[in-house]
Amino acid sequence: MLQLNISATAHAPNYLPQYYADAIGLFAERGLQVNATAKDPWTGVLDDLDSGAADVALGGLWVPAMYWNTPRELTVFAQVNHQFPKALVTRTPRSDFTWSELVGTTVLAPGIGGSAPYAFTAGLIREAGVDPASITFLRDLSSPMFIELFEAGLGDAIVLDLVNAEVLQHRGTGYIAEDYTETGGLGPNSVYYCRTDRFAELSERLVAFTAALQESMQLMKSVDLADLHPLLEQRWPNTPAAPLRKACARMLGSHTWDTARIDPAATARWLRILLDEKMIRQAPSFEALVDTTIVDHIGYPAATPAR
Structure with missing residues (x-):
């Protein structure tokens, strides 16, 4: 079975499609074992990419955007959040x-x-x-x-x-x-990225992972919310159940988990915001920051139009 190690900036309910895919065996069905670790401090995801402890990082698009056109080359290939929850x-x-x-x-x-x-x-x-x-x-x-x-x-x-x-x-x-x-409209809040020099090597695993993630998102849209409660309480046992369930319901009823295909217009908007905040020196083009090869291979549905 192929291994994919993910280093995440948090263990967060907005990452639920990944956890759900793992819980119901969607990764295993594709011959993939996903090992996910939340880093504290979150900047450890970059150390893990450097050392090879992680193949993929999960976190904000603003990180690859800030590192664009620097010696640290990162490639974004999918998203888990289509909005900012x-x-x-x-x-x-x-x-x-x-x-x-x-x-x-x-x-x-x-x-x-x-x-x-x-x-x-x-x-x-x-x-x-x-x-x-x-x-x-x-x-x-x-x-x-x-x-x-x-x-x-x-x-x-x-x-x-x-x-x-x-x-x-x-x-x-x-x-x-x-x-x-x-x-708040649309935007790639949480995305998956890897070292650019490892993208080709990882592509087979990234295709399997992203296909399972997309299936998970589709299934979650049709599942009864109560069916997700056990997973929520297993993952976050110290969070009060009622607020946790209400937050999940808000995300399920929104566009947050619509698609793992990153939307160019929504990305341009987020980059403009980052530029206004002087967090980036210039806004890279969508093509320079995001490689759609993985989602194109799978045949992802188009993202919801940005508004």
């Missing part, structure tokens, strides 16, 4: 929230796992015609630390993954004002 949580319910309400406020944006929560939020704010500089962002601390501080009174809003956003709602200490899967 995050939310803006405020202290009181806001049924008609607008981004302009944040002007003059303080927003907590956890960043110890990367800069994407802040960067994408800033992009949405700019797209709404508001200057992010008019808002004070506190960054670079972990989600648990910022959640504790938010619940103790720091800040006016906090950017969170959907699970933690639902946890705060469940406790009554925060309310989802913006669910990015509903209002």
Whole structure:
């Protein structure tokens, strides 16, 4: 049986299609054993690619984008998230929230796992015609630390993954004002990439892996949500079940798990946001950053048009 070692930046519910594919034997059916490890700190995924401990990294597209045209050559070949499954949580319910309400406020944006929560939020704010500089962002601390501080009174809003956003709602200490899967449009939030010099060597395994991932996404769209509950609770036993299930339902009802084919227009939008944040020096072309050979070989359905 072929082996594929994946080093991930987290062990996260938004990666559920990969875990589901493994749980129901879709990788094994294709003669593939997938070994996945979550790294702490997350930058260990790059060390694992360098050492050969991992064949593939799973994380944000912004990492290969930042390293584009540098000596570290990385090739992106598929995605597990077609949207950004995050939310803006405020202290009181806001049924008609607008981004302009944040002007003059303080927003907590956890960043110890990367800069994407802040960067994408800033992009949405700019797209709404508001200057992010008019808002004070506190960054670079972990989600648990910022959640504790938010619940103790720091800040006016906090950017969170959907699970933690639902946890705060469940406790009554925060309310989802913006669910990015509903209002944030499309974008390759979490992608798979490898060292460019290993892409050809890994192609057979990448085809098997990506075909199983796509089948998993299709099956999850038709499965009863209750059938996923045992896997959720097995994978995240220390997370309250009700918020975890609600977050999963939000992602299932969105475009988050529609396809592993990365959309060029959605990628261009994300790169524009990264460029606005000065996180990249120039935006590479889609073809320079993403190799569609694997998904083309499988015959993936076209991605949902970007909006």
